[in-house]
Structure formats: structure tokens, C-alpha cells
Amino acid sequence: xxxxxxxxxxxxxxxxxxxxxxxxxVAALFVISIVFLLCGVNPLYAIGKIFSGSFGSMYxxxxxxxxxxxxxxxxxxxxxAFRAKFWNIxxxxxxxxxxxxxxxxxLAWGAVLPSFVLITLMFLAGFIGGALLGLxxxxxxxxxxxxEVISTLMLNYICxxxxxxxxxxxWKGSTRFGFPGTNNLADAALLDVIPGSRIHYVTLILAxxxxxxxxxxxxxxxxxxxxxxxxxxxxxxxxxxxxFFRTTLVIMLVSGGLAGVAGVGELAGIHHYLGYPASIxxxxxxxxxxxxxxxxxxxxYVLVSAMFFAGxxxxxxxxxxxxxxxxxxxxxxxxxxxxxLIMGDYFLKHKVVVSFSNNPS
Amino acid sequence: MRKTKTLEMVNISKSFQGKFANQGINFNISxxxxxxxxxxxxxxKTTLMNILYGLYQPDSGEIIxxxxxxxxTSPKDSIHHGIGMVHQHFMLIQNHSVIExxxxxxxxxxxxxPKIRIRDKVVEFSKKFNFAIDPYKKVWQLSAGEQQxxxxxxxxxxxxxxxxxxxxxxxxxxxxxKELFRILxxxxxxxxxxxxxxxxxxxxxxxxxxxxxxxxGKIAGHANTAGMDKRSLARMMIGRxxxxxxxxxxxxxxxxxxxxxxxxxxxxxxxxxxxxxxFDVFANEIFGIAGVAGNGQKELAEAITGIRHIKxxxxxxxKKDITNMSPRRIYDHGxxxxxxxxxxxxxxxxxxxxxxxxxKQHHLEKFSKKMFxxxxxxxxxxxxxxxxxxxxxxxxDVQIRNLxxxxxxxxxxxxxxxxxxSLLVASHPTYxxxxxxxxxxxxxxxxxxxxxxxxxxxxxDLDEIFELCxxxxxxxxxxFTGILDSSESEKLADIGLMMxxxxxx
Numbered sequence: 001x002x003x004x005x006x007x008x009x010x011x012x013x014x015x016x017x018x019x020x021x022x023x024x025x026v027a028a029l030f031v032i033s034i035v036f037l038l039c040g041v042n043p044l045y046a047i048g049k050i051f052s053g054s055f056g057s058m059y060x061x062x063x064x065x066x067x068x069x070x071x072x073x074x075x076x077x078x079x080x081a082f083r084a085k086f087w088n089i090x091x092x093x094x095x096x097x098x099x100x101x102x103x104x105x106x107l108a109w110g111a112v113l114p115s116f117v118l119i120t121l122m123f124l125a126g127f128i129g130g131a132l133l134g135l136x137x138x139x140x141x142x143x144x145x146x147x148e149v150i151s152t153l154m155l156n157y158i159c160x161x162x163x164x165x166x167x168x169x170x171w172k173g174s175t176r177f178g179f180p181g182t183n184n185l186a187d188a189a190l191l192d193v194i195p196g197s198r199i200h201y202v203t204l205i206l207a208x209x210x211x212x213x214x215x216x217x218x219x220x221x222x223x224x225x226x227x228x229x230x231x232x233x234x235x236x237x238x239x240x241x242x243x244f245f246r247t248t249l250v251i252m253l254v255s256g257g258l259a260g261v262a263g264v265g266e267l268a269g270i271h272h273y274l275g276y277p278a279s280i281x282x283x284x285x286x287x288x289x290x291x292x293x294x295x296x297x298x299x300x301y302v303l304v305s306a307m308f309f310a311g312x313x314x315x316x317x318x319x320x321x322x323x324x325x326x327x328x329x330x331x332x333x334x335x336x337x338x339x340x341l342i343m344g345d346y347f348l349k350h351k352v353v354v355s356f357s358n359n360p361s
Numbered sequence: 362m363r364k365t366k367t368l369e370m371v372n373i374s375k376s377f378q379g380k381f382a383n384q385g386i387n388f389n390i391s392x393x394x395x396x397x398x399x400x401x402x403x404x405x406k407t408t409l410m411n412i413l414y415g416l417y418q419p420d421s422g423e424i425i426x427x428x429x430x431x432x433x434t435s436p437k438d439s440i441h442h443g444i445g446m447v448h449q450h451f452m453l454i455q456n457h458s459v460i461e462x463x464x465x466x467x468x469x470x471x472x473x474x475p476k477i478r479i480r481d482k483v484v485e486f487s488k489k490f491n492f493a494i495d496p497y498k499k500v501w502q503l504s505a506g507e508q509q510x511x512x513x514x515x516x517x518x519x520x521x522x523x524x525x526x527x528x529x530x531x532x533x534x535x536x537x538x539k540e541l542f543r544i545l546x547x548x549x550x551x552x553x554x555x556x557x558x559x560x561x562x563x564x565x566x567x568x569x570x571x572x573x574x575x576x577x578g579k580i581a582g583h584a585n586t587a588g589m590d591k592r593s594l595a596r597m598m599i600g601r602x603x604x605x606x607x608x609x610x611x612x613x614x615x616x617x618x619x620x621x622x623x624x625x626x627x628x629x630x631x632x633x634x635x636x637x638x639x640f641d642v643f644a645n646e647i648f649g650i651a652g653v654a655g656n657g658q659k660e661l662a663e664a665i666t667g668i669r670h671i672k673x674x675x676x677x678x679x680k681k682d683i684t685n686m687s688p689r690r691i692y693d694h695g696x697x698x699x700x701x702x703x704x705x706x707x708x709x710x711x712x713x714x715x716x717x718x719x720x721k722q723h724h725l726e727k728f729s730k731k732m733f734x735x736x737x738x739x740x741x742x743x744x745x746x747x748x749x750x751x752x753x754x755x756x757x758d759v760q761i762r763n764l765x766x767x768x769x770x771x772x773x774x775x776x777x778x779x780x781x782x783s784l785l786v787a788s789h790p791t792y793x794x795x796x797x798x799x800x801x802x803x804x805x806x807x808x809x810x811x812x813x814x815x816x817x818x819x820x821x822d823l824d825e826i827f828e829l830c831x832x833x834x835x836x837x838x839x840x841f842t843g844i845l846d847s848s849e850s851e852k853l854a855d856i857g858l859m860m861x862x863x864x865x866x
Contacts, residue, residue, distance in 0.1 A: 008762065221732045225716070225723050232709035238668055239698070239706045240721040241689030 007351040017348060021294070024344030028337045035332055041323050050333075053318025054311035060318070062197035066270070068310035069200065070095065070262035070284040072207040075291030075302040076214050077258035083218065083297050084231045084251050090137060090152030091259040092285025093159035094130035096277050098260025099267040100163055101129030103171070103182055103274040106267075110186030118188050119202070119268065126264030127257040133159065134256020138248050156285070160277035167274055181275040191269040200269025203261070210258055214299035227251060259285060283331070287313070290338040293345075309334070365443035365522040366427055367391040368413075368554065373422035375408055381578045382408040386422070388573045388583070390523070395545060395555040397569035397586070399562070399598055401653070401821060405578040406558045410525050414446045415439040440468070445516025446525040451508050453500045459483075459511050460496040466515045479518075486514050490544050506537030513544065523554040530564055531655065542568050560598075560653050562591050562861045574598055595857025609807065609829070615644025617679075618783045618815045619665070619696070624674035626657075626664040634660045636839040637674075642784060647806060647816040649830030651823060652860055657839035658819045659701060662788045665817070666698040667691040679783060692721050697777040701788035701819070703766065707773045710762035714754055715743040717761045718776055742779075750775035751801060767798030774802055778809055785809060788819040803829060823856065835859040842866070 033043030054064045074091045081088040102122040109118060137151040164180070173183030191200040218224040226247050230237040237244065266280055267273075274280065291309050295301035316330030369389040375382050383405045390396045398406050411417045413424065415433040423430050426442055433439045436446075453462050463483055464475040471478045483496050492510045500508060509529060516524055526545075530538045545555055545568060559565055565572050566586050574581040574597045582597050619642040626635035634657040642648045650658055663669035665676055667688035675684045678694045686694070700706035708717045719728050719739055728739050743757045750771045754764055761769060770790065778785055787806065791799040806816050806829055820826050826833055827847070834844040835856060842859040843866035845852050858864040 012760075220734055220736075222723055222729050222734060223732065225734060228712060228716070229709045229720065232711045233705075235706045236709050236720060239666075239688060239700055241667065241687045241692065243687070 002354055002356045005353045005355060007353065009349055009351050012348060017296070020344045020348040021341065024340040025337065027344075028340035031336050031340070032333050035329075035336075039325060039329075041325065046319055046323060046325075049319050049322060050312060050315030052315075053322075054313075054315040060314055062194075062199060063314045064307065064310045065204070066198045066200075066310075067313050068306045069203050069207055069265055069269075070281070071288050071291050071306035071310055072302055073203070073210055073262035073265070074259045074284055074288035075295065075306050076207070076211040076299045077255035078288050078292040079295060079297045079299050079302055080214055080218065080227065081251050081255040082231075082292055084227045084247065085234075086138070086141070086248060086251055086255075087149045088134065088137070088152050088252065088255050089149055089289065090133070090155045090285070091255070091288050092281055092283065093152070093156035094133050094256040094259035095263035095266070095281045095285050096156075096159040096163055097129040097133040097256075098126030098263025099274060099280050100159075100166070100263075101125040101260065102264035102267045103185070106185040106189035107171075107182060110189045113188065115188040118186075119191065122189060122268060123206070123261055123264050126260040128260070130260020130263065131253040131257035133260075134252035135249065138252035142245050142248055163274065163277045163280070167276070171274065173273065182273045184273045185268065189268055190272055191265070193269065198270060200265055203265030203269055206261060206265075208303070210261075211299040211302050214254075218299060223247070223250065259288075287334060290334055290341070293338065294341055312337075364427075364520070365554075367425075368444075368523055369425040370409070370413065371423050371425060373409065373412060373419045373424075375412060375417060375419050383412070383419070384578045386575070386580055388580070390554050390556065392522075392552045392554060393549055394571065395549055395557060395569045397565035397572040398556055398558045398575065399560065399565050399572050399594070400575035400581075401560060401598060401823075404575040406575055407527060408578075409575070410446065410527060410556065410558060413439065414444060414525065440519050440521070443520055443522035444525065445519060445521025445523070447509060447512040447516060447527065447529060449527040449529075449531065451512055453508055453511060455501040456499060458497050458499050459494060459503070462500055462511060463496075463515050463518060467518050482518060483514065486517055490517075490547050492544070504537070506533050506540060509533070509537075509541065510544070521553075523556065524548065525556045525558070527558045528560075529557065530559065530561065538564070560861075562594055562598075562858070563863055566591060566594070591858060591861075591863065592855070595855075595861070598857055609831075610811075612645040612810065614646060615813060615815070617641050617643050619817065620675075620677040621665065622675050622677075624661070624664060624676065625672040626660045626669060627672055628657075628660055633672075634839050635664065638839075638841055639674075640834060640841070640844060642815045642817055644783070644813050644815050645810055646831045647810050647818055647829045649818045649820060649826040649833045650836055651820065651826045651833055651856060652836035654821055656836045658836055659788070660839075661836070662698070662701070662786055662817075662819055665691075666696060666700075666786055689721065689724065692782075695783035697721075697780070697782040697785050699770075699773055699777050699785065699787040699790050701792070703770050703773055708761050708769060711760055714747070714757040714759055714761050714764070714772070715740050718743040718746055718757075718772060720776065722776070722780065746772060746775040746779060749779075750805070767794045770794060770798065770802065774805060778805065778814070781812070781814065784815045784817060786817045786819075789821065790818070791820075791822065791825060799825075827853075837862040 029047060036043040036046045054060050074095060078088055078091055102125055105122045105125045106118070133155060136155065137148045140146040140151050141148045167180045167182060171182045173181055175183050191202050193200050218227065226242045229240060230242060230244065230247060262284065263281065271280060287309050291302060291305045294305035294308065312333060313330060316333065319325050319329065320327055367389065371387055373386040374384050386409055400406050408417065412419050415435045415438050418434065424433055431442060433442065460476050460480060460483055464470045464479055467479060480496060487494055492514065494507055494510055500511065513524065529541060533541060548555060557569060566589065569586050571583065571585055573583050576598065622639045624635055624638045625633060628634035638661060652658055660669055664671050667686050671685050675682060677683065678696050681694050683691045683694050683696065704710060709720065723729060723734060728735055740757060746752065747754060747757060752768045752771045754768060774790065791802050803825065806818065809816055818829060830847060832844060832846055835842045837860060842862060842864065845866060852866055855864050
């Protein structure tokens with residue numbers, strides 16, 4: 001017989017944190033290898049291909065940065081929400097809502113407004129769209145104690161279907177030969193890219209500014225302090241007279257709004273028209289959950305973890321092409337990584353000691 | 362035929378983290394007896410019964426059943442030995458019917474059609490003890506008394522000859538208590554043994570044959586209840602005659618800092634738990650509220666400090682009406698609060714020491730300009746607190762969860778009194794602390810009194826109440842059974858009875 005005893009760790013050094021995360025990722029890669037083996041692929045080759053495909057070439061790297069943009073914005077916002085233990089699983093829908101609002105502004109005023117004003121308005125509309133969508137589960141939670149995991153998750157489907165309805169119905173473009181999708185946005189509504197890449201740098205700059213501001217908010221302001229207290233111990237928040245209503249609303253406005261901005265970036269920087277929801281955001285809202293988690297909910301670290309997961313997305317595309325693996329492989333890789341990171345978190349906070357005893361009871 | 366006829370616990374000791382919860386406990390019970398286990402909260406009653414029920418292992422000592430030494434390592438063992446326990450909080454599944462709950466807890470429930478096949482047994486037991494219960498009703502539809510009877514049937518069905526009831530009357534109405542006692546007397550007549558855990562003197566005297574009194578983990582005495590007078594029982598429970606501390610120099614009453622009038626407050630479950638309470642607290646005074654836990658003290662403290670909604674009545678801090686203000690605004694009006702269960706309410710465990718040092722104060726000018734926190738000043742303030750309140754921490758850059766309970770409490774107290782509030786509400790401030798930390802905290806409360814502050818002290822520890830307080834209110838079932846001055850020693854001798862609601866002044 002053996003016995004497991006769990007202790008709380010006295011203190012967590014940055015080194016231990018780094019070591020635990022690295023260990024989790026290595027363990028996850030081990031399990032991922034088993035998946036590759038079952039697919040009949042040499043795991044070392046496949047994993048190597050993922051990283052060489054994303055970071056190993058200039059083209060790959062540029063694609064990785066492109067895919068990191070929505071992940072930085074969304075992951076930063078989620079890091080804030082998760083800090084207050086508000087489990088926003090609805091970033092995917094909030095991205096779509098942002099794209100929808102951006103499309104609306106772009107189509108309506110594309111011909112009349114100068115580019116700078118138009119794009120500013122589109123980002124603003126996207127922020128508002130995502131923010132309002134984020135507000136719904138926040139209000140439901142505070143007023144009626146409805147679990148936010150369910151409401152945010154379900155709103156994702158509502159948004160996706162809303163977009164589908166618009167692009168096959170009222171917003172269907174005259175230049176699409178009957179295929180679903182809006183017309184292309186006017187040139188004034190499109191974002192510039194760094195030549196030779198798809199990096200829409202305006203959104204990238206916005207994303208970097210956003211995580212910088214977020215980390216100031218979280219660590220340096222009264223509001224951030226209140227968020228941290230609520231997340232650590234809601235009872236203490238109540239005792240200290242922190243206004244849950246206001247705090248939760250602001251958190252979800254920011255979290256949803258940033259996802260909305262990411263949606264506008266995808267729309268105006270990459271796609272240039274509103275098409276099927278799955279093409280506008282291919283699961284960025286969900287990947288961003290892992291991004292925020294790997295960053296230990298620190299907005300600055302989101303920059304790094306977003307690059308890491310963007311790399312996996314791009315590398316996943318590479319192994320699909322070169323090894324003929326199904327598209328779902330990347331989802332599996334992401335899922336396994338998340339599970340191991342969460343487990344690693346447990347071992348970071350607790351010390352588990354195995355002891356063997358001679359008298360079985 | 363009862364298989365377990367006598368039970369004896371010999372020299373039982375159990376300690377948690379070096380502190381004795383039970384020390385050298387002896388008692389015995391035999392067939393057809395009801396034994397009362399009396400003691401204040403924290404006296405070790407529940408620990409002792411959990412040892413008997415197999416939930417804890419004693420550090421030393423033995424359990425003897427029918428003259429043979431036995432080892433009880435799990436509730437399964439204890440059920441096997443004919444011991445059944447009815448916990449204070451019922452272990453029933455609310456959405457299931459009575460019979461389903463019983464089937465779930467019954468050892469010999471058949472795999473197929475369990476409900477049909479044990480129905481007869483349930484009905485038989487209900488008849489035997491006159492339990493009026495519909496076995497097909499859902500548990501949530503039952504009153505507390507009926508749920509308790511379901512628990513009793515569960516225990517009896519498993520062949521319990523010895524039934525342990527933990528504070529069985531705390532959730533019952535007076536009629537239900539009568540009914541319970543009738544059932545217990547029936548069981549006694551049929552040769553069962555019953556151990557009743559309680560801190561209510563009246564009940565013990567009413568129903569028990571013998572009583573064992575625990576005090577601070579040790580046996581304070583055994584007695585037959587026949588002819589026993591309540592006053593001597595109360596004295597046995599409290600441990601001594603009431604003594605007064607003389608270190609507290611007399612101070613003239615200052616101005617009124619708190620006025621509570623006709624306060625009504627509901628508990629979490631919506632039951633009235635503070636009923637029409639009125640009192641004043643003055644500067645230079647420590648006002649103590651004594652009583653057994655669960656008589657509305659928690660709700661009263663939360664209502665005054667803004668955490669709990671006040672249904673009716675008013676609270677004034679000085680001349681300012683603070684009824685139903687937010688905790689932060691009440692703090693700004695000079696009422697600070699050391700909450701009970703310090704880890705649960707008083708700190709954010711994963712945040713640093715300096716973050717926790719400004720909980721409730723982070724919005725003050727001192728610590729933040731506009732919306733930005735001034736960490737330089739916050740850290741200086743934390744270092745001051747750590748120094749002046751003797752908080753043992755090797756750094757202020759550690760998560761506060763790493764500190765011991767005593768040091769966390771010192772930091773909380775320092776935080777709450779460093780701004781010199783006109784009133785400090787302190788709930789069980791020394792609960793669970795070691796002697797050194799306790800003495801230190803008490804000294805700080807007296808210092809506050811000397812400096813012209815007022816303290817509203819909630820405590821179950823009568824030593825503490827007598828040592829510190831100028832006036833003492835006793836709370837019982839949401840009401841004050843009296844407010845006494847510390848000079849009224851002959852009345853204070855009855856404080857045990859006041860806590861049990863049998864005497865009012």
C-alpha cells in the first residue's frame with residue numbers, strides 16, 4: 001500500500017514555475033507522440049515539423065505572427081476575466097460579434113469616410129459589439145446566478161448562426177455569384193499589411209498596447225487590485241466592500257471588447273469580407289483560453305504564449321500538408337497541452353509526497 | 362436482542378497539530394441508558410464522537426465493547442459494532458425520497474427493486490417507534506424534525522444499538538424536540554443506548570440519565586442528572602467560578618460610538634436570526650457579546666459591518682446612520698472589522714502580504730492616487746504594520762497563505778486598528794491561536810480601549826470576555842438574554858444559564 005500526501009507549497013519561485021510549465025509541455029508532447037504513432041507517423045518528425053513549419057522559415061514566422069494577433073488580444077482579455085474567476089468561454093462569439101459590427105460599419109460608410117476615420121470607427125464598433133455580448137453573461141450571472149460557462153458557451157453558437165443567417169440572407173453580396181458572404185469591404189476599410197506577409201500591423205500594435213495597458217491595470221490600479229482580490233477570495237472581496245456588480249461588468253466589457261477588436265482585425269486585415277463564421281475565426285476564442293492559461297493569467301506573458309500557440313496552429317497546417325494528417329490534429333494537440341498545463345498548475349501549487357507503508361489497512 | 366450492551370472509552374487522547382482536542386477521556390455507557398455529553402464549543406465533544414464513529418483515529422486509548430477491546434478504523438467498522446450516528450447536518454439527498462435515502466445507506470439493500478423490498482422493513486421500524494413518515498415523500502418536502510427521524514431510521518435499520526446524536530435539537534422546533542425525546546425514551550425502554558451531544562443544559566437535565574462534562578478537551582466531571590441542579594452543571598461546564606481580571610483600569614465612559622436599535626436580521630436560509638436587538642457602545646469601552654455559536658452573533662456582526670442586509674432597525678456610528686451601507690463606506694465612517702474565520706473572510710490567501718495589508722483601505726488617498734496604487738507607500742505601511750504588530754514574516758513579498766494563523770490575525774488586527782477607528786468589531790479574534798498570540802491580541806484590544814477607541818467583541822471564550830469586557834451581553838436564539846456590567850458579579854455567575862436561555866436579566 002502507498003499513500004499520497006498533499007502539502008501546500010510554501011512559495012513558488014519563478015524558476016519552479018518555468019520548470020513546471022516546461023515539464024507539463026514535455027509530458028504533453030509525450031502523449032501527443034502516442035497520438036502521432038497511432039496515426040502511423042514518426043512523432044519526432046511530426047513534432048519537429050510543427051516547430052520548423054512555424055518558426056523555422058521566414059514565411060512560417062510571418063504566418064505565426066499573423067495568427068498571434070487575435071490570440072494576443074483575446075488571450076489578454078481572457079486573462080483579466082479568468083483572474084476574477086469569471087470563466088468566459090465565449091470569446092469565439094465575441095470575436096464574431098466584433099467582425100459583424102465591423103462589417104456593418106465598413107459596408108455602410110465604406111464609400112464616404114476617409115480610411116483613418118472609417119477604420120477607427122470599425123474598431124470601435126467591434127469593441128462595442130464584443131463588449132455588449134460579454135455583458136449578457138455578466139448580467140445573467142450577477143442578477144440570476146446563471147453559470148457563465150454555459151451562457152458564454154451557448155452565445156458562441158448564437159453568434160455563429162446569426163452571421164450565417166446574415167450572409168445567406170440580407171447581407172448576401174451581389175458580387176458573390178450566389179455564394180454566401182458579403183461583398184468585399186471598400187479599400188478604405190482594409191488594413192495595411194507588412195509587405196510580403198499577411199501581418200496587419202495596426203491590429204498587432206493595438207494588441208501589444210492592449211496587453212501593456214492590461215498589465216498596468218491588473219498590477220498597478222485599484223481596479224486591478226479589486227479583480228485580484230475577488231479572484232483569490234470572493235468572501236474577502238465582500239468583506240472589503242468591493243462592488244461585484246461593477247467589477248464584473250467592467251471585466252466582461254474589456255474581455256469581450258478586446259475579442260471584438262480581434263474580430264475586426266481578422267475581417268479587415270485578412271478576409272476583407274464577412275464569410276462563414278468558421279472561416280472568420282477558426283477557434284481563436286478557444287485557443288485563447290489556453291493562451292491565457294499558459295501565461296499564468298499575466299497579460300505580459302500572453303505575448304509569449306500567443307506566439308507559441310500561433311506557432312502550433314501554423315505548424316499544424318504544415319503537418320496537414322506534408323504528412324497528410326487530418327485538420328483535427330491541431331485541436332488534439334491544443335487540448336492535450338491545455339490538460340497538462342492545468343495539471344501542472346496543481347503540482348506547482350501543491351507538493352505531493354508518496355509514502356509506502358507496510359501495514360495495509 | 363441487542364448485540365452491543367456496554368461501551369467504554371478508556372483514556373482517549375487526540376491532538377491536532379500539537380494541540381489536544383481530547384486528553385485522557387474516560388466514559389462508559391450501558392444498555393438502556395441515555396448519556397449526555399456536555400461542553401462549550403471546542404470542548405472536544407464532536408472530536409470524541411468522531412473517534413467513536415471511526416472518522417478519526419485516537420492517538421492513544423482504547424474502545425471496549427461488551428468487555429472486549431475493539432479497533433474502529435472506519436464508519437463501516439462502527440456500524441458493524443452497532444454504533445450509529447446522526448450528524449448535526451443531515452446526510453440526506455434532498456431530491457430523493459425517504460425510502461431511496463434509506464436504501465442508499467442500508468447495508469443489505471438488494472440490488473434489484475431495492476425500494477419494494479425494503480419498504481416493509483421501513484414501515485415496521487416506523488411503527489415500532491411511532492414515526493409518522495411517508496416513505497415516498499421527497500426529503501426536501503420534510504421538516505427538519507422529519508429528516509432527523511429518517512436519519513434515525515437509517516441508523517436503526519443498520520442495527521445500531523448505540524445511537525450518537527450530535528446537537529440534535531439545534532434545528533428543531535419545541536414540538537419536534539418533545540417528539541424526539543419521546544422517541545429517545547422509547548428506544549431507551551427497548552434497551553438501546555443513546556449519547557446526546559449538547560451544550561443546552563435544560564435538555565441534558567430533561568432527558569439524560571447521566572452526564573459527562575467536557576472542558577477544553579478534558580473531562581470536567583461526571584454526574585447523575587437526577588437531583589442535579591443546573592447552576593452547578595453550568596459551573597462544571599465553564600470550569601470555575603467567575604473570576605475577574607484586575608489589569609483593566611477603570612476608564613470614564615466616553616461618548617457613544619455605536620447605537621443599534623431594534624435590529625432584525627435574517628440568516629442565509631432566510632430565518633430570523635437577530636431579533637429586535639438594541640444596544641449602545643461607548644468610547645473607552647469593550648463591549649462583549651457572549652453566547653454559544655449559532656445564536657445570531659455572526660449575523661449581528663455582519664449586519665453592523667455592512668456585509669449582511671438589515672431587514673429592519675437602525676445602526677448609527679456616532680451620529681451617522683450606517684444602516685445597510687456598503688462595507689467600504691461603513692469602514693470610512695470609522696467602523697473596522699476583524700472577521701471570524703480569518704482565512705475565509707479576512708485575506709486573499711494567494712496575494713502578497715502587502716496586498717493584504719491594505720484590503721479595505723486601498724481606496725484611501727494614502728495608498729492610491731486617482732486610480733493607481735502607490736506601491737512604495739503600501740510597502741512602507743506594510744513594514745510598519747509587520748514591525749508594530751509583531752508579525753513574524755521573513756519578507757513582505759510572500760503570499761500571505763504562508764503565514765501561521767496567529768501572524769495572519771496579527772496583520773489583520775493591525776490593518777484594522779492602525780487607522781484608529783472609533784469602533785472595532787472583533788469576531789472571535791483569538792479563536793484557535795496559541796497562548797502567546799492570544800495574549801498579544803488581547804493586550805492590543807485593551808490598548809485600543811485606553812486610547813479612546815471602542816471594541817465590540819464577539820467571543821465564545823468566557824475567559825476572554827471576563828478579562829476584557831466592561832459590559833457583557835449574552836446572546837441566545839437571536840436575542841439578548843441580558844446586558845450586564847462587569848461589576849455585577851452575582852448575576853454574571855449565571856452566565857452559563859443565560860447562554861442556555863434559562864435565565865434572563
